[in-house]
Amino acid sequence: MKTDKKPNIYLDKKQALAKAENFCxxxxxxxxEVRYKLVExxxxxxELEEILTELILNNFLNEERFAKAYTSGKLRINHWGRQKIKQGLKxxxxxxxILNKALYSVDEEEYLEILKKLLAKKEKVNTEKNPQKRKYKLVSYLQGRGFERELILECLDEE
Structure with missing residues (x-):
């Protein structure tokens, strides 16, 4: 019987630190994420806490830098809204x-531009004839992407 689960690798402290540095x-x-890997x-x-401290002191691990990179990547590449990004960071x-600091580092103009692009793209493929249902579908889609309801409605009213 074959299983997909890999056996845990047990390393000494020095090996684990080197591997964690490469991982970061x-x-x-x-x-x-790093704590989970170290336990694995x-x-x-x-030992685990000492390795984490070492990684932080040597700047391999920085929560603020991670949060900003995660936020900008999910916004620019995946086109996620603030609510979905917040959930992912949690x-x-x-x-x-740190989470709030990263979310508010997002450029408001860029954020609105992404929202408007998603709205325009979804409007093209939305075949609903009833205007209320059409609006509901657009709002639901964009809320699912993590955008704020008030902001979505503002963009819809602009059109």
Missing amino acids: AYQERSQN WGMRGD LKGVPDR
Whole structure:
């Protein structure tokens, strides 16, 4: 019987630190992601905390930098709204203070531009004839993408 689960790799502290540095250097990571990986590699207790401290001191791990990179990537590439980005950051274990700072670092004009592009794109494929149902479908779609209802309605009223 074959399973897809990989066996846990148990490393000593020095190996785990080197591997964690590579893991963090590849792309920005949250502390929770790194903590999870370290546990997967057999690190526990004080050793785990010492490695996390070392990564923070050597600037491999920075929650604020991670939150800003995550926010800009999800906005520009995935076209997510603030609410969906906020939810994603909470799932990654980012503290509210840092989370809010990252969300408000988003350029408002760029944010509105992305919202308007998504709205125009969705309007082209929306075949609903009833204006109320049409509007409801557009609002539902954009809310699902994480955009704020008030902002969506403002953009719809502009057209």
